[in-house]
Amino acid sequence: MRVVILGDEDTVNAFRLIGFEGYVTDAKSIIPRIKELMAMDDVAAILVTSNISSAAGQEFVNLRTRVRKPLILEVPSLGGAGYSEVNYMAILRSVLGL
Structure with missing residues (x-):
């Protein structure tokens, strides 16, 4: 199984250094790239x-x-201004249909 990182060049390159597969993408191409990986x-x-x-x-x-x-x-980018709080429990419930 693979784990893939998508994002800005600095963050993707940092993840590549520790062995992740990664693609530099922008906001316009992120959705098509995710759909491609989902397949x-x-x-x-x-x-x-x-x-x-x-x-x-x-x-x-x-x-x-x-x-x-x-x-x-979602992971923080290296050049990011901060961390936005994400409710992962709500995401899991939604994905699992609970």
Whole structure:
């Protein structure tokens, strides 16, 4: 199973250094890239940097709460201004239909 990071160049390169597969993307191309990765059976998780996910807006939030596999998580970007609180329990409930 693979874990893939999508986001800005600095964060993706940092994750590549520790062995993750990663793709530099922008807010316009993030949704098509996630859908492409969702079609692959061996992708277990997709990590998306906070600066890209914020710019992608509600479409990213809807996609993240709608799919069961792969798990889509937001991670802080290296150049980010801060951490936004995410209610992972609510996301899990939504994905699992609880």
